[in-house]
Amino acid sequence: DTAVSQTPKYLVTQMGNDKSIKCEQNLGHDTMYWYKQDSKKFLKIMFSYNNKELIINETVPNRFSPKSPDKAHLNLHINSLELGDSAVYFCASSELPGQSSYEQYFGPGTRLTVT
Amino acid sequence: AQTVTQSQPEMSVQEAETVTLSCTYDTSESDYYLFWYKQPPSRQMILVIRQEAYKQQNATENRFSVNFQKAAKSFSLKISDSQLGDAAMYFCAYRHFGNEKLTFGTGTRLTIIP
Numbered sequence: 543d544t545a546v547s548q549t550p551k552y553l554v555t556q557m558g559n560d561k562s563i564k565c566e567q568n569l570g571h572d573t574m575y576w577y578k579q580d581s582k583k584f585l586k587i588m589f590s591y592n593n594k595e596l597i598i599n600e601t602v603p604n605r606f607s608p609k610s611p612d613k614a615h616l617n618l619h620i621n622s623l624e625l626g627d628s629a630v631y632f633c634a635s636s637e638l639p640g641q642s643s644y645e646q647y648f649g650p651g652t653r654l655t656v657t
Numbered sequence: 658a659q660t661v662t663q664s665q666p667e668m669s670v671q672e673a674e675t676v677t678l679s680c681t682y683d684t685s686e687s688d689y690y691l692f693w694y695k696q697p698p699s700r701q702m703i704l705v706i707r708q709e710a711y712k713q714q715n716a717t718e719n720r721f722s723v724n725f726q727k728a729a730k731s732f733s734l735k736i737s738d739s740q741l742g743d744a745a746m747y748f749c750a751y752r753h754f755g756n757e758k759l760t761f762g763t764g765t766r767l768t769i770i771p
Contacts, residue, residue: 573757575757575759577759582763583696583746583763583764584761584763584764585748585761585764586761587758587759587760590757590758592757597757598757598758600758630700632702634702636757644690644752645704645707646704646759648701648702648703650699650700650701651700651701651702653700
C-alpha cells in the first residue's frame, strides 16, 4: 500500500517534447507538493497545492504547469522540455499547515532525462 | 529568506561507531520545525527525526538523536552504533510553523566503513 506514488519512475525524452508526471496519495492529506532535485542533489520546492488550490509557486518557468484534479492527485506537466529540466522530481503530501504532525511524505521520485 | 547550511558534503564512519552531521540555519522566525531526512541509493526520502523549535528537549528516535541549539541556530544529527544501512545522503530541512514550504540543506553523504 504505497502512500505516495508517482508514475513513471523513469522518463527519457528529447528536447522540445511535452511530458507529464503523475502523483497520487492515499493518505487523505489536503496538501501536495512538487520538488526538484538537481544533479548536485539539491532539493527545492516548486509548487504546493492545498485542496486543489495553488499555494506556492517558487518562480518556476511557465513551461511547468501543475494540475490537481482532486486533492489526492497532483500532476506535473512540462512543455518544451529543455536539457536543464533533467532532474529527479519528487511529489510529497502532508496534512494542513498547523497540524501537529505535519510531516511531508515523499513519493519515490521520477528521474527525468532530457536528451 | 530562510537558509539551511550543511557544511560537510561527505562524512564516513566505522561500523558500530558514532557520527555527528552538522546543520545550521538562518531564520528570523521563532516558531518552526527542523527535520533530518535520509535518502538512500533507492532515492526514497525518509524522515529520520524532527524537532519543534518550542521544545527544549532534544528529539531522539532509537539510534538517532539531535543536538538542537536554538540560540546558535544549530541542529546536528547524531547516529549511534552506525550500521551499513545508514549509508545515505542526509538532508537537514527547515519549515516555518504554518507554512508548507520545506527548505533543504545541500546534504551530507554518509559512508559506513565495514
